[in-house]
Amino acid sequence: MRVLIQLRPAPDVVAAVADPDVPTxxxxxxxxxxxxxxxxxxxxxxxxxxxxxxxxxxxxLSQATTFSLSAEHASVMLRGEISDDELSTRLSLLPALRSDIVGVHADPVIESSLTCGGDAPVGDWHDVERLMRVGDLRAEGLDGSGVALAVVDTGVNAAHIRQRTGREVTVDAGRSWNPDGVSGRPGEFRVDHGTMCAFDALISAPRASLIDLPVLLSRRPGGSAMDGLLSDAVAAFAHLRTVLAAQPEATRSLVISNSWGSFSPRWDFPVGHPGNYSDNAAHPFNLIVSSLEQAGADVLFAAGNCGRDCRDRRCAYPDRPISGANSHPRVLSVGGVDTSGARVGYSSQGPGRLTPRKPDVCSYTHFSGSWAFGVDQPDSGTSTACPVAAGLVAAIRTRWPASRLSPAQLRALLRRTADERGDLGFDYDYGYGVVNVARVLSSLRRQEARVA
Amino acid sequence: MVLLTVRLPSRATLRQAMRRLGLSDEEVDLGYGLVLIDPGQDLYALRVTEAAVARIDPQADYGLYADPKIEPYGPPA
Known part of the structure; x- marks a missing residue:
């Protein structure tokens, strides 16, 4: 976190700082x-x-007051940054360690206006192609060919994507899966959120094979406050484990894009209850996420749309909105930036509930893309940022299967090469920064040269 | 309904799980079935009514978990 430190140094130093003719x-x-x-x-x-x-x-200050810049009265302000992890400790220790420190204050980023829900698109998907260096990826043979890219969402409409992009779209019907009670064929669902996600994933990996999992269409029986759909995601992930297990170990690659989450703690058991989801790594869904990652899958989750600046009105967590699997240590949690590189105001900030250092990275959102919600509506939310990043992961997997670069190594690569937005490598707004494809490619080339 | 986990022998069926837990057809989401969570631990999940949970023998070595509603993260409302 950026901070302003107010000190009262020796009077001669104060006098020098206060004198505009003395450079300090x-x-x-x-x-x-x-x-x-x-x-x-x-x-x-x-x-x-x-x-x-x-x-x-x-x-x-509600009285007649004058302001004194005399060396005996004035103080001096400096600017710095404290690691988010150490913030509370440092804030309490600093005045005790240095008697000349008068106070430490927040130094919030001042921006004219952050992009929020309802705002017009910022750029279009061709800008995202350029930012994601799709030409460079293709030149390296990284286009998603042969890579399974699972979209866990509301179902995909491949014809809409074909029409919008003018490209062929591959849907792997044999490995797709519907929850019980959901009818419809893979790649033929109504144009909706899932189609947007698939479109965005295919920007960087146009030749990936989509696995369609319309989990968010499920309406399970129940009727109590605890009734819900996470169980369908459990079943979907169990299916994906069989998909992964059927692949030869040497060429295993499965990328799973998840642009969904739980908005409210009222659907959950309380934190501390052994059956809680949001803060409990032992919940069955969090366990199955771990087991899939362990088996070689890349699991990506949207960080959520509960950013402090303009959060989604459904957000009901009083703090730390990145919860459950969206904050899982074995997934890549993706926040959102617009095509100018500025964080969108609704992108959820860390710390995460299962692991504090979330989001991991940011990717692009809020651009004119799929037109799934209308020609003037952007592909938006961290719902878009997540599949844009998933497309990059799928592109990398074209030549780098999990046997060659494990999911953990790939996450570390994306974090290490990201464009930092803070001075200390990680912050709760951008995570480790915005994905930087040029640096990812350089790093892969170096790794390839070392192996050769 | 809630999500229940239980350890069962490899390749277990929903009927085996129901017998172990003493559950009837009306108390279980039959459409959901029995889902293998962790093959290494032979851990399975099924959906049951909240009323049924109160009757299950505590010796059955089961876990009770939230099954929260999930929603798409976009477009921001």
Missing amino acids: TTADVADDLPGVALDRSFVPVALPRPVPAAGGDPLS
Whole structure:
């Protein structure tokens, strides 16, 4: 987290900072503050002290007040960054370690306006092709050929994608699966959210084979507050395990894109209950996610649309909205940025509930793409960011099966090569940063050269 | 309904699970069936009514889990 540190150094230092004719630097004020990465490019700023009239309340600004920049009164402000992981500890320790520290304050990012739900598209899917360096991927033979790409969603309409892209779309009907009670054929479902996700996944992996799993169409019997659909995702993942097990181990590759989650704790057992889902790695769905990843599947989840700046009105978690499998340590949790690279205001922020360092990375969303919701409507939500990233993973898998690059190694590669948005490598807004395909390709080339 | 997990022999069937747990057809989501969660641990899942859970013998070594509603993450509402 970026912070502003207010100090009261020796009066001669304060006087120098307050004098516009004397150039001063951060190092003149403080060489080092434990746990704070000081921003050396920031020119220290003198802060005046409010001085009330004689006899006035020294803590009230609701009175006639003057402001003093004298060396005895003023303080100095520096800028730095504290790791999100250490924030609370550092905030309490810093004033104790350094008596000249007067306070540590938040330094929020000021942006003219973040993209929010309902806003017009920012760019189109050809911009995303360019940002994802689809031409470079194709030149390296990374187009998703032979890679199984499972879209766990509302079902896919392949004809719509064909019409929109002018390209052939491969749906693997034999390995697709419907939950009990859902009728419809793979690739022939109504144009909806799942079609958007499939379209977005195919941007970077146009020749991947789609496995259609319309889990979100299921309406299971029950009727109580605990009735729901996560059980259908459990069954879908159990099916995918058989898909994976049927592949030869040497060429195994299965990418699973999940643009869904649970918006509210009221559908769940309370945190601490042994049957809870949101915070419990032992929940059957979280277990089956682990087992699939262990067997060689790449599992990606959308981080969610509960970002502080303009969250979805369905969001009901009071804090830490990245919950359950969306925060699983063995999945890639994907936040959203628009095509300008700025975080969309609805992209959920960490820490995650199963593991704190979430989201892992960000990918692109809120662009004109599939037109699944109308010609003027963007492909939006972290629902879009997740399959865009899944497409990249599927493209990589064309020549890098799980036997050559394990799912954990691939996640580490995407995190390590991401474009950082913070100074310390990880923050709860962007995770490790925005996926950077050029760096991914460079790293794979180096790895290939080492093996050769 | 809730999600129940139970350990059973390899290649178990839903009927075996129902017998182990003492459940009737009306208490189980037959359409959902029996789902293998973890082959290494022979752990299976099935859906049962909440009322039935109260009757299951605690010695049956089962786990009771939430089955929350899930929704698409887009477009943001």
